[in-house]
Amino acid sequence: MTAFKSGDPTTLNRLYGRQSGHKLRAGQQELVDTLLPALSVPEEGPVTAADLFGYDRPLHFEIGFGSGEHMAFRADMLPDHGFIGCEPFLNGVVGALGHVRDKALGNVRIHMGNALEVLSRIPDGALSFVYLLHPDPWPKARHAKRRMMNKGPVEMIAAKLKPGGEFRFGTDHPVYLRWALMVMNGHPAFDWLASDPKDFLVRPGGWPETRYEAKARRKGHEVWYFRYRRRACETDES
Secondary structure: OOOOOOOOOOOOOOOOOOOOOOOOOHHHHHHHHHHHHHHEOOOOOOOOHHHHHOOOOOEEEEEOOOOOHHHHHHHHHOOOOEEEEEOOOHHHHHHHHHHHHHHOOOOEEEEOOOHHHHHOOOOOOOEEEEEEEOOOOOOOHHHHHHOOOOHHHHHHHHHHEEEEEEEEEEEOOHHHHHHHHHHHOOOOOEEEOOOOOHHHHOOOOOOOOOHHHHHHHHOOOOOEEEEEEEOOHHHOOO
């Protein structure tokens, strides 16, 4: 009997609960009113680096960026690359907008909503990196179809990554760890970039610690880091 249930985030209409938390302060609301419209991914049409940034450049895509620490770090480190971050929660978006403002990042675009809707509009083979860091684990078995690490989203990620592109996944939840390994083990589109345990137990270079990860470590949780390289298309399943 297969471990996977019918349905996954590509077929569900809603994946999350409330989109806002505590009331925004005046300065935060100003970021939403003025900066977010300037950085928002268009609601319709293809999503390309040239359309978003004026010319073609390596393109990164982060699914659920939390407060945006990782995205801001990477964007600051790679100013010639373009970054698209998607986050459904308003307070997380406000955090990312603060990073963009404070670091004067001109290479970030943001979508507040479902990441898969934007991902579906990116041309196949256009992405250099995709990040899925500490997603909601949905630990109950009946909620497994809500996990972003599922067949449908992973197939979409594989399609959008260029050959040699990289998919990075991180979690501190053992249930999600086991589920992700089932999803990714032997996937025909990816090579797991690990030769010994330290490759997934030690944070790789260029992968900053986020607020969420620091909180997990304070609770005594182990954190796992996974890197997968997109194989050339001819090795995919037909």
